[in-house]
Amino acid sequence: MGSIRLRLVLALILTAEFFLAISLYNSQNNYSLGVQEELDQGLLEQGRIMLSWASPIAAASGHPDKMTAIPCLKDVWICRVWIKRQLVSQEGGGKGFLLPSHSGLMTVSWQGQNYRILTLFHSSDEVNLLIGKPLPNRLPDSFVLLMWEFGRDVLLMTPLILVLIWLLVSTSLNPLKHIRRELAARTPDQLEPIQCQDVPQEILPLIETINELFERVRSSLAIEKQFTADAAHELRTPLAALKTQTQVALRVDNEAEKRAVLLNILQGVERTSRIVNQLLTLARVDPLHQLDPKKLVSLKGVISVVLHDFEGEMERNNLQLIVDAAEDYRVMGYEEQLFILIRNLVENAINYTPKGGCVEVELKQTDSGRVLLGVEDSGLGVPPEERVKILNRFYRVLGHQTGGSGLGLSIVKTIADHHQAMIEMSQGKRYGGFRIEVIF
Numbered sequence: 001m002g003s004i005r006l007r008l009v010l011a012l013i014l015t016a017e018f019f020l021a022i023s024l025y026n027s028q029n030n031y032s033l034g035v036q037e038e039l040d041q042g043l044l045e046q047g048r049i050m051l052s053w054a055s056p057i058a059a060a061s062g063h064p065d066k067m068t069a070i071p072c073l074k075d076v077w078i079c080r081v082w083i084k085r086q087l088v089s090q091e092g093g094g095k096g097f098l099l100p101s102h103s104g105l106m107t108v109s110w111q112g113q114n115y116r117i118l119t120l121f122h123s124s125d126e127v128n129l130l131i132g133k134p135l136p137n138r139l140p141d142s143f144v145l146l147m148w149e150f151g152r153d154v155l156l157m158t159p160l161i162l163v164l165i166w167l168l169v170s171t172s173l174n175p176l177k178h179i180r181r182e183l184a185a186r187t188p189d190q191l192e193p194i195q196c197q198d199v200p201q202e203i204l205p206l207i208e209t210i211n212e213l214f215e216r217v218r219s220s221l222a223i224e225k226q227f228t229a230d231a232a233h234e235l236r237t238p239l240a241a242l243k244t245q246t247q248v249a250l251r252v253d254n255e256a257e258k259r260a261v262l263l264n265i266l267q268g269v270e271r272t273s274r275i276v277n278q279l280l281t282l283a284r285v286d287p288l289h290q291l292d293p294k295k296l297v298s299l300k301g302v303i304s305v306v307l308h309d310f311e312g313e314m315e316r317n318n319l320q321l322i323v324d325a326a327e328d329y330r331v332m333g334y335e336e337q338l339f340i341l342i343r344n345l346v347e348n349a350i351n352y353t354p355k356g357g358c359v360e361v362e363l364k365q366t367d368s369g370r371v372l373l374g375v376e377d378s379g380l381g382v383p384p385e386e387r388v389k390i391l392n393r394f395y396r397v398l399g400h401q402t403g404g405s406g407l408g409l410s411i412v413k414t415i416a417d418h419h420q421a422m423i424e425m426s427q428g429k430r431y432g433g434f435r436i437e438v439i440f
């Protein structure tokens with residue numbers, strides 16, 4: 001049952017009918033108790049009268065056999081009297097009732113009929129008395145009729161109650177209808193908060209949560225817009241340069257000059273495709289596109305795969321590689337992302353270290369028990385004031401000859417965030433160049 005309105009109406013109707021049934025049941029019970037109370041009063045009165053008759057007889061006569069029977073009162077249905085444990089009177093029904101052992105009122109069932117029984121005992125004369133009257137098995141017709149009429153009236157009113165409850169619930173749900181209409185009329189970029197006045201208290205938390213979501217979507221859209229604009233700008237420049245160089249190449253007749261221009265074009269294409277690749281990587285590490293669950297990843301394993309890929313390049317640049325990772329450490333994470341993170345750090349160390357220098361990759365545990373991945377080189381390093389900025393997208397330190405898109409470290413930052421890891425940058429103490437640490 002998906003409709004709140006229907007659920008509420010049914011719940012209210014069922015509750016009303018339930019209480020009606022309980023009230024009918026209680027009325028019947030109260031009525032029966034009233035009848036019983038009246039019966040008990042009569043029995044007590046009659047029991048006392050009969051005891052007052054029996055006591056003098058019992059005291060006057062010696063042996064119970066010689067005693068006169070005690071008359072039974074008119075409307076008493078069961079009546080039995082014992083003197084000195086000898087039955088001296090027996091009238092009405094209930095021959096099965098034996099000498100009672102204690103005094104009091106009780107309800108007993110005998111041959112399918114309920115009886116209210118009073119037993120009395122006079123100790124000095126040893127008189128035991130038992131009188132009883134049948135309890136009515138069914139309610140009187142007048143009472144049943146009254147109850148039936150009451151029930152019928154309530155049932156006849158049920159449709160009216162139903163309509164009233166329906167109207168009440170519909171009115172209470174009106175604010176929701178307004179909100180639905182308002183949201184349906186919005187365009188995708190209309191992410192202003194929904195107005196909360198007149199909204200029922202119960203729905204307010206939902207609206208507030210939707211508004212918070214709108215806020216998050218708005219800021220994420222703004223970031224995306226800024227990013228798209230930056231990306232377009234970054235691509236436009238090399239593409240324009242490529243166009244100009246191609247036009248030049250077409251005009252030049254000299255083979256050597258043509259070759260030089262074509263080499264320029266090749267570099268431009270490489271740089272542009274690097275930007276495109278990094279942009280695609282950035283989109284891939286977006287948390288929204290992360291479907292696989294995290295798993296335990298061996299960092300030493302990832303490092304050795306990355307370093308293997310760069311072997312040729314290191315050799316070409318005459319770079320010395322130092323790996324300080326005696327033990328393996330495993331972190332909970334996305335293997336592909338960790339691969340991208342380490343690749344970008346090692347790639348930077350190689351790119352920004354002059355020929356003949358060295359690159360060190362370190363894996364260890366910190367004093368506080370966290371896993372530390374450090375990459376250090378013997379290059380020029382990054383001035384302290386630039387260190388935070390290089391984590392921003394498209395930011396590159398001026399003066400570096402090496403071509404790059406300025407996206408690598410922002411990718412590293414995004415991945416570190418996905419793994420709740422910290423990034424620390426400093427001047428390397430061992431090799432004097434740039435040192436970057438990712439602490440998981």
Ligand SMILES: Nc1ncnc2c1ncn2[C@@H]1O[C@H](COP(=O)(O)OP(=O)(O)OP(=O)(O)O)[C@@H](O)[C@H]1O
Pocket residue numbers: 274278344348349352353377379380381382390395396397398400403404405406407408409410434
């Ligand atoms: N090991 C390093 N030594 C010196 N400077 C570095 C080092 N690593 C990064 N940088 C500086 O930080 C900037 C940003 O690095 P990042 O990796 O984000 O971009 P990139 O290397 O320019 O381009 P790409 O997206 O292709 O990696 C670099 O342009 C460079 O100026």
Ligand SMILES: [Mg+2]
Pocket residue numbers: 344347348404407408409
């Ligand atoms: Mg880089």
